[in-house]
Amino acid sequence: MNQYIKSRRIGFLGAGNMAQTMIRGLLETDFVVPEKILASNRTPGKLQKLSEQYGIRTTPNNEELVEQSDIVVLSVKPQDLLAALEPIARSFSQDQIVISLAAGVRMPVLEKLLPECRLVRLMPNTPSLIGRGVIGYLMNDDEDSALESTVEDLFSSLGQVLRMADEDQLEALMVACSSGTGFVFELMMYWQDWLMEHDFDQETARRMTVETFVGASLLASQSEQIPLEELQNRVASRKGVTTAGLQSMRELEIERALRISFEKAALRNSEIARDLK
Ligand SMILES: NC(=O)c1ccc[n+]([C@@H]2O[C@H](COP(=O)([O-])OP(=O)(O)OC[C@H]3O[C@@H](n4cnc5c(N)ncnc54)[C@H](OP(=O)(O)O)[C@@H]3O)[C@@H](O)[C@H]2O)c1
CATH class of the missing domain: 3.40.50.720 (NAD(P)-binding Rossmann-like Domain)
Structure with a gap:
């Protein structure tokens, strides 16, 4: 071929x-x-x-x-x-x-x-x-x-x-993976800003942030048989520091906020499709 x-x-x-x-x-x-x-x-x-x-x-x-x-x-x-x-x-x-x-x-x-x-x-x-x-x-x-x-x-x-399989799937991939790359950078900026508020210079804060995302991603990539939830459980001990942070993320409904952002991006895609008809 x-x-x-x-x-x-x-x-x-x-x-x-x-x-x-x-x-x-x-x-x-x-x-x-x-x-x-x-x-x-x-x-x-x-x-x-x-x-x-x-x-x-x-x-x-x-x-x-x-x-x-x-x-x-x-x-x-x-x-x-x-x-x-x-x-x-x-x-x-x-x-x-x-x-x-x-x-x-x-x-x-x-x-x-x-x-x-x-x-x-x-x-x-x-x-x-x-x-x-x-x-x-x-x-x-x-x-x-x-x-x-x-x-x-x-x-x-x-x-x-x-x-x-169809246009719907392609558009979901576009939101999650193409626009999604931009969403991940948004999260990385929050991480970097928080570290800078704790007196890290920008270069170090950026390196720490990027390596945390790369490290977590590579760990997930190299542990394909292990569900993401299980990888997360391995970081979070009961009543520990990570658990407190995760609990707060859930109380603040971060998932709901992200879901709404994904839907907004999908909606914009439909508007573009409609205008181009
Ligand atoms: N960027 C992404 O992450 C991404 C992801 C997935 C899909 N896409 C898709 O990829 C496509 C390109 O996006 P992009 O980010 O590469 O945009 P871009 O950087 O703006 O590139 C588009 C290019 O098309 C040229 N162009 C416009 N009209 C033309 C014409 N009539 N004849 C010849 N060239 C013409 C522009 O020329 P000038 O130099 O004169 O402006 C420009 O260089 C889009 O359809 C986008 O949906 C992009």
């Missing part, structure tokens, strides 16, 4: 943060070479940087990008997607693979724009930059096992690639 991917040309339409993360991840594999990657962008600055940094090919012309790519990754913001696609929709060839990263742009909208293409919605998150992403995807044809293998082989260097 890697042989198949090796020969594919991959075009990124839009060369912003997520495209750059994915390009970097792809180039870390031994089956995607810079000459096989092409990127286009609205303004030229990012293209110049990408070609200097990674030696990939670039073009200011989206139509040319589509014509020269076997796999097109749509990596513009959701609100820019329709304007980017409409003028060039005819340039896509039959059965061309098109991978959309656009949050909120559901499969029926993509199918209407590109009815002849093999379509994938893919939802990465920023830890993909270091190969620790959670990447969900959905295909417009459930039976297309060749496309399934292509997506999994192509993006496994970015992290865990998970096939979703």
